[in-house]
Amino acid sequence: MPATIHDILGELRENVRDNRTIGDRFERLIANYLVTDPQYADRLEDVWLWSEWPDRSGKDIGIDLVAKERATGEYWAIQCKFYLPETRLSKHDLDSFFTASGKRFATNEGECTFSNRLIVSTTDLWSSEAEKALENQQIPVERLRVQISMKAQSTGVSLASKTLQILSSKLRKVCAITSSKRLMLLV
16 A cells, blocks of 8 residues: 555654654655655756755755746745644744745845745644734745645545655655764655
8 A cells, every 4th residue: 555645754753753853854855745746846946955955045044945946947935844733833933934035035046036935734733823924925825734635645646646655765765774973865
């Protein structure tokens, strides 16, 4: 039976004990998802971890991933929230992301702004303030909900299932690395 997104997230929780490593692996998992799943792979040319984005300035202050649109060359700011499904996400959890993704930045092509924001979360429990924070933003905000991804996969969408199999295989490779001093990569 093919892995579900919940199987993959369960493996992540079981095989890692500290929050920073779990967060790093989840960010890599989502970066791989975005370049593998047809819904996003057709739209996005590149997806980088913040620390690997060539145009970053400074440390991670709220943006976890950056993507570049294939058709327009515009950039997306992406926030990944790996919470237990029963954990409530608050507006405070999003504030630094909104602040960082609202600023202009320099690239080799000149000064830019993010054209889109994507928030990926493993909980659907959002406070009313967090929900309201998404409304009427100058930079559009999309949510990628793990629960919806799971429902699409369970209805037999073969492409989503193939994506999950690829990601599950990549996650197993990461979890096989046991040295805590080595950089954990999804390759």
